Amino acid sequence: xxxxxxxxxxxxxxxxxxxxxxxxxxxxxxxxxxxxxxxxxxxxxxxxxxxxxxxxxxxxxxxxxxxxxxxxxxxxxxxxxxxxxxxxxxxxxxxxxxxxxxxxxxxxxxxxxxxxxxxxxxxxxxxxxxxxxxxxx
Amino acid sequence: xxxxxxxxxxxxxxxxxxxxxxxxxxxxxxxxxxxxxxxxxxxxxxxxxxxxxxxxxxxxxxxxxxxxxxxxxxxxxxxxxxxxxxxxxxxxxxxxxxxxxxxxxxxxxxxxxxxxxxxxxxxxxxxxxxxxxxxxx
DNA sequence: GACATGTGTCAGTTTTCTTTGACAGGTGTT
DNA sequence: AACACCTGTCAAAGAAAACTGACACATGTC
Numbered sequence: 001x002x003x004x005x006x007x008x009x010x011x012x013x014x015x016x017x018x019x020x021x022x023x024x025x026x027x028x029x030x031x032x033x034x035x036x037x038x039x040x041x042x043x044x045x046x047x048x049x050x051x052x053x054x055x056x057x058x059x060x061x062x063x064x065x066x067x068x069x070x071x072x073x074x075x076x077x078x079x080x081x082x083x084x085x086x087x088x089x090x091x092x093x094x095x096x097x098x099x100x101x102x103x104x105x106x107x108x109x110x111x112x113x114x115x116x117x118x119x120x121x122x123x124x125x126x127x128x129x130x131x132x133x134x135x136x137x
Numbered sequence: 138x139x140x141x142x143x144x145x146x147x148x149x150x151x152x153x154x155x156x157x158x159x160x161x162x163x164x165x166x167x168x169x170x171x172x173x174x175x176x177x178x179x180x181x182x183x184x185x186x187x188x189x190x191x192x193x194x195x196x197x198x199x200x201x202x203x204x205x206x207x208x209x210x211x212x213x214x215x216x217x218x219x220x221x222x223x224x225x226x227x228x229x230x231x232x233x234x235x236x237x238x239x240x241x242x243x244x245x246x247x248x249x250x251x252x253x254x255x256x257x258x259x260x261x262x263x264x265x266x267x268x269x270x271x272x273x274x
Numbered sequence: 275g276a277c278a279t280g281t282g283t284c285a286g287t288t289t290t291c292t293t294t295g296a297c298a299g300g301t302g303t304t
Numbered sequence: 305a306a307c308a309c310c311t312g313t314c315a316a317a318g319a320a321a322a323c324t325g326a327c328a329c330a331t332g333t334c
Binding site for chain 2: 012026028029031086087090093096098104
């Protein structure tokens with residue numbers, strides 16, 4: 001069974017951060033109706049090209065859209081984007097599992113980050129993890 | 138058929154923006170193991186109380202956690218937080234549907250935003266919405 | 275009273291994200 | 305050559321988010 005094989009913390013974080021933006025949501029929506037190239041997509045949505053370019057590479061880094069540079073009939077190079085068939089589920093358990101594999105550094109380009117929760121000292125380990133301290137009854 | 142009744146654009150946006158943050162993911166993860174109060178939760182995660190307070194009210198505004206001010210045995214007022222049993226699905230279609238109901242203003246308090254895509258002029262309405270312009274073959 | 279615990283908020287700084295405008299190059303048509 | 309398209313990048317401005325420290329209040333114990 002491998003519908004959604006438990007995404008990495010950093011992976012899911014990138015997806016959520018990418019989708020948590022009105023412009024990027026509209027970009028995904030626009031690409032859901034069919035592939036499109038950058039200049040035209042910018043005109044359709046109504047934002048500037050450099051801005052769309054930034055949003056697109058953010059979505060692509062999260063694996064939500066894929067772009068391919070193609071050559072049209074008249075030899076013009078144009079970059080087409082289309083949505084990737086993603087499917088994520090958001091539940092407390094999935095978030096909890098993902099947070100366990102969070103490097104909190106940047107992306108997947110910093111191998112020196114899996115220490116082991118460095119300064120994780122517990123000054124007063126309460127036996128009841130959901131009750132108030134109750135200093136003296 | 139009503140497992141996830143198609144969230145509002147602004148609703149889903151708030152959820153995604155709230156979850157797209159490493160600290161807030163850890164907060165949800167910590168609360169998944171059981172309810173907890175603010176001061177202790179701040180110690181557990183390792184962030185300052187004012188910061189945790191800010192993140193918590195962001196998560197609560199998104200409907201991901203719920204807080205309730207209770208009184209402990211010794212009369213101290215303490216605010217307990219617990220995760221809300223949320224369950225969202227993220228697919229291109231759901232994002233597309235949600236983006237249709239985006240106000241893009243702030244929250245659900247600006248009814249003057251559904252103009253009709255103001256400056257949406259089409260200088261050259263291409264008959265093929267997914268093909269290059271192809272000016273002259 | 276002094277201390278330790280809990281709550282909340284505020285102003286100010288730092289950091290990050292978003293956005294714009296200008297520039298570089300490429301092609302093909304008039 | 306000049307124009308109309310397409311591509312990409314950069315530096316700088318603007319806006320928004322994140323973070324900190326100090327303050328306010330409350331309660332119960334030493």
